[in-house]
Amino acid sequence: MRHTRLSTTAIATAAAIALAAGPAAAHTTQPRTSSAAARLAREILNTKGISYATAHVEHQDAASLPRQNLLDTANGRPAKTSPWGHAHGARVGLDPRMLNGVLKLRNQYHYTFTISEFVGGRHSPNSAHYKGRVVDVNYINGKHVGKRTGAPYRAFMAACRNLGANLVLGPGDANHDTHVHCQWPTHH
Template structure:
């Protein structure tokens, strides 16, 4: 009996202290009491670097995208859709023709960073003609999401007066390990930069 009175006095003292100091805690059910279990909130998934860069490129007004492929018609593998898929955490789709028919590939963060910086750092306004879509050679890095093709630079078509040499130099400075353009076989009308 004396112990129960002591426990009650301690409980009242704790309650008074909590009220006066503003540290009232939510009552927790004790043993044998029923209560609603606390909900555990799963923290949101952190976006990948590729997804973040894809969103930044999509929001960049100086970068545009071809609306057709040279080798056929497939909206799901156009360059803008490749970025939308990546921004949403999905793999980018290849075209249903060529060497990797309708497969999926992750767009490489280094390549995306290079594409973004061609505008933000080097101030080129340009059009991307392909990421993983279109038709390329069988071992092309396009199919691995590591290459970009550019067909318009600052309002001029590549091969028709566009400043392709300057863009190619910028790609090299941004870490591209292979850059091809007019004068290289199969690249008369676009610049290819791969990481």
Template structure:
């Protein structure tokens, strides 16, 4: 129609320092790429709630479709849509593509977390399996956490931290 709406402006103003041909700020394109990446899987259920339309898999599918990720109705924020942060998604792709880690993502925005959790703002992911090993049972979780920090994560938790003995948490600000 010749008129640039909010979505067009967002695409025009995103960082062009792309990742594998994807503009750096384009979370939808990054989510689509993650869905096609062998070696990165996404949990289809939660450990604390039965609301599977907010699972990590549902979150990444919804983000790839441009809908945003759904938080869980039983969470502190209720059910709402949030955008998954492109820096976080790019970090996840980098862990796989550059460093060769195969991972299962157990949570993005869904599930039940602390009241101020960055999950509810689409800024974090949890990983429960790395290279076929469960976190807390031989997985190289410290190496992945260190790389998350180098990739911009500012909140890192894992085995030894309260409530993180079976997964790592990497969150951006």
């Protein structure tokens, strides 16, 4: 009888500890990204002609830079947003349609370009960046994006639209004078 009572107490104590640790443990366990997103992220990382910004415009956080977003995705983890952005360091899955578009901008349209942001940085509070559906590009064919830089940003923007982007912004659009924003629609 005493042995049973002790075992029951030990089980109850272990269950209470696990229950108390439950919410904290939930924060350390990351959801997995889709296998399609992981495969596309690996392809992008292995494609010559695509480079990545090494700093954010405002603050620094290596964990939310675009190359790290791809590495996380390639390894089955969601990408990390910047701690100062509206998503405050949340984990976000990169959309496979957007990643496919990035790959085709290089392989089908033959652009060389630099990705400045996926989910990192600061964007408007409800930005699709925080949903993993946007790529920002600040260099195209070796030239910085801008009205007078010679970067072929208009043709690049048209390519994004041809690849399924439903919101494409660039020089002349508010807050987009130095980069192209290519955003894919939500899943239906």
